[in-house]
Amino acid sequence: MARLATVALEARKQPRQRRAQATVDAIMEATIQVLLEGGLQRLTTTRVAERAGVSVGTMYQYFPQKQALLFALLRRYMEKTAAAIAASCERSRGATIAVIAETLVGDFLDAKTTDMNVAQALHAVGMELATGNLLDEFGRANQAAIRGLLESAEDAVFDDPGAVAFALRATLSGTARAATRPDAKRYDTRALRHELQIMAAAYLKARARPRDAEAARR
Amino acid sequence: MARLATVALEARKQPRQRRAQATVDAIMEATIQVLLEGGLQRLTTTRVAERAGVSVGTMYQYFPQKQALLFALLRRYMEKTAAAIAASCERSRGATIAVIAETLVGDFLDAKTTDMNVAQALHAVGMELATGNLLDEFGRANQAAIRGLLESAEDAVFDDPGAVAFALRATLSGTARAATRPDAKRYDTRALRHELQIMAAAYLKARARPRDAEAARR
DNA sequence: ACCTGAACACCGTTCAAGT
DNA sequence: ACCTGAACACCGTTCAAGT
Numbered sequence: 001m002a003r004l005a006t007v008a009l010e011a012r013k014q015p016r017q018r019r020a021q022a023t024v025d026a027i028m029e030a031t032i033q034v035l036l037e038g039g040l041q042r043l044t045t046t047r048v049a050e051r052a053g054v055s056v057g058t059m060y061q062y063f064p065q066k067q068a069l070l071f072a073l074l075r076r077y078m079e080k081t082a083a084a085i086a087a088s089c090e091r092s093r094g095a096t097i098a099v100i101a102e103t104l105v106g107d108f109l110d111a112k113t114t115d116m117n118v119a120q121a122l123h124a125v126g127m128e129l130a131t132g133n134l135l136d137e138f139g140r141a142n143q144a145a146i147r148g149l150l151e152s153a154e155d156a157v158f159d160d161p162g163a164v165a166f167a168l169r170a171t172l173s174g175t176a177r178a179a180t181r182p183d184a185k186r187y188d189t190r191a192l193r194h195e196l197q198i199m200a201a202a203y204l205k206a207r208a209r210p211r212d213a214e215a216a217r218r
Numbered sequence: 219m220a221r222l223a224t225v226a227l228e229a230r231k232q233p234r235q236r237r238a239q240a241t242v243d244a245i246m247e248a249t250i251q252v253l254l255e256g257g258l259q260r261l262t263t264t265r266v267a268e269r270a271g272v273s274v275g276t277m278y279q280y281f282p283q284k285q286a287l288l289f290a291l292l293r294r295y296m297e298k299t300a301a302a303i304a305a306s307c308e309r310s311r312g313a314t315i316a317v318i319a320e321t322l323v324g325d326f327l328d329a330k331t332t333d334m335n336v337a338q339a340l341h342a343v344g345m346e347l348a349t350g351n352l353l354d355e356f357g358r359a360n361q362a363a364i365r366g367l368l369e370s371a372e373d374a375v376f377d378d379p380g381a382v383a384f385a386l387r388a389t390l391s392g393t394a395r396a397a398t399r400p401d402a403k404r405y406d407t408r409a410l411r412h413e414l415q416i417m418a419a420a421y422l423k424a425r426a427r428p429r430d431a432e433a434a435r436r
Numbered sequence: 437a438c439c440t441g442a443a444c445a446c447c448g449t450t451c452a453a454g455t
Numbered sequence: 456a457c458c459t460g461a462a463c464a465c466c467g468t469t470c471a472a473g474t
Contacts, residue, residue, distance in 0.1 A: 020457065045448060055459045056449080066448065082359050089367040096373045097426055101418035104364065108390045109411055141300050146322065149307040155314045167413030172326045174392020193327055195385030199421040200319035206420035207413075208315055238438065263467060273440045274468080284467065 015062065024062050026052040028076075031069045043069075084111035143169040156208030164207050168200065233280065242280050244270040246294075249287045261287075302329035361387040374426030382425050386418065 015021040030052035034043050045066050049056045063069050088107035092100050147165035150158050158164050175196060233239040248270035252261050263284050267274045281287050306325035310318050365383035368376050376382055393414060 015457090017456065023457085044446085046446090057451080057460065058458050060449065061457075064449095085360050086363045089363040093367060093370045094372055097371050097422040098419055100367060100371060101422050102415050104367065104386075105390065105411065105415045105418050109414075142303050145304045145307040149311060149318060149322065152311045153315050153318060154312050163409050163413055167410055167417060168322070170393045170410055171389050171414070171417065172323065175388045191381050192385055192388055193323065195381055196327075196389070197320045197323045198424055199385060199389065199417060200323050201316055202420035202424035203417040204315040204319050206416055233438090235437065241438085262465085264465090275441065275470080276439050278468065279438075282468095 020062075023052075023054055023058060027054065027059055027062065027069070028072060031073060035070075035073075081111040081114075084114075139169060139173060142173070150204075153204075153208070153211070155211055156204070157211055158208055160207075164204070168203070171199075172196070238280075241270075241272055241276060245272065245277055245280065245287070246290060249291060253288075253291075299329040299332075302332075357387060357391065360391070368422075371422075371426070371429075373429055374422070375429055376426055378425075382422070386421070389417075390414070 015024050027048065030048050031043070034048050034051055043066075045056055045059060048069065049059045052059070063072065085108060088103060088111070092103040095103070143165050146169055147161050150161045150165055175192065233242050245266065248266050249261070252266050252269055261284075263274055263277060266287065267277045270277070281290065303326060306321060306329070310321040313321070361383050364387055365379050368379045368383055393410065
């Protein structure tokens with residue numbers, strides 16, 4: 001099992017004076033700039049401090065390690081999207097499930113897509129683009145397999161099997177990632193599996209025409 | 219935009235003799251061991267080479283940078299899961315969509331869950347667990363918001379709103395991650411949004427009882 | 437063809453000294 | 456209370472020399 005040293009990622013010290021707050025702001029802004037400019041590989045403590053116009057020592061007073069910089073950025077991004085999603089839920093409260101489904105999906109994707117530059121840079125943390133290319137490569141392979149499967153269905157025919165396979169694959173692999181998170185509880189994983197099966201079945205049914213109808217038309 | 223230096227991640231040199239192949243195998247095995255033992259933070263080229271019983275120079279002959287080690291591991295993992303998924307699709311070929319949905323979801327999750335130790339370690343690349351904790355924290359908040367929304371639906375009542383909210387949230391956030399990948403094409407994103415809305419609507423309908431029936435029973 | 441390991445440039449982190 | 460920057464330990468990567 002991957003054991004990890006327990007590390008403090010939160011700020012070591014809260015800024016108490018105005019100039020200290022300005023320092024923290026400058027560091028965070030510098031982190032974004034350096035990240036967007038050169039990716040994670042070029043994000044060094046020296047570079048961020050230099051861009052922020054402070055010494056490394058000062059930076060370490062507020063961000064006890066390099067990771068804390070990224071952590072703070074991620075926290076800010078997630079606070080923002082969570083607020084947007086909560087607001088969306090508030091808006092469609094009491095609507096029909098059809099409206100709820102449409103609004104929720106739309107607003108959720110919108111929220112996560114805003115500030116996409118930063119989000120992408122954060123997601124890319126670690127293996128950078130290379131990992132993504134690999135994921136895409138196999139994503140396409142899996143999608144092709146699923147598409148072939150859909151086209152073979154005994155009792156249904158799909159008008160756009162490519163789109164359905166695409167959505168199904170994205171949902172599954174995205175969810176699988178969540179399910180394999182280290183702290184995903186066994187219960188959650190099993191429940192999720194059951195719910196996903198219901199979801200996939202309902203989706204396919206909604207997207208398919210019965211094969212009989214097709215045969216009858218010819 | 220995050221610009222990245224183009225780097226060769228594939229092996230620099232193919233092993234031609236038997237002892238060279240043994241060297242490559244030893245390095246890959248050592249990488250897994252070091253990764254599972256101490257996480258990404260302790261995965262240094264020196265440590266892997268030492269564990270593999272070769273010099274760093276030898277390692278750099280086959281893996282031109284540190285990332286290439288992880289890349290090779292990830293590739294092996296994905297080849298394995300892709301093969302499992304293809305086999306699953308082959309098995310349920312020609313079945314009904316109900317069977318297809320159930321089999322596909324089940325086998326997909328199984329494939330991605332096998333070798334979970336390595337998968338987790340690979341997923342953890344970069345921000346390690348801290349990121350995950352943050353994701354979970356806001357995941358729970360979003361889930362609670364969605365659950366409240368579902369319970370407020372005008373035309374439906376859910377027997378297990380928590381489970382439905384959990385599945386919906388996992389699907390959405392997992393998919394959003396895929397949609398915000400740098401190379402996700404605009405077309406794909408828009409199509410995915412539409413498909414997800416159909417999926418969510420179909421799922422909610424499958425999971426809900428009409429409110430009238432509930433009112434009538436009382 | 438394959439391997440070695442000292443050497444180099446650079447990075448994360450600390451801490452005594454300053455205002 | 457806040458900031459500085461030289462100093463330290465260590466890491467990724469290279470390359471001349473070996474078998």
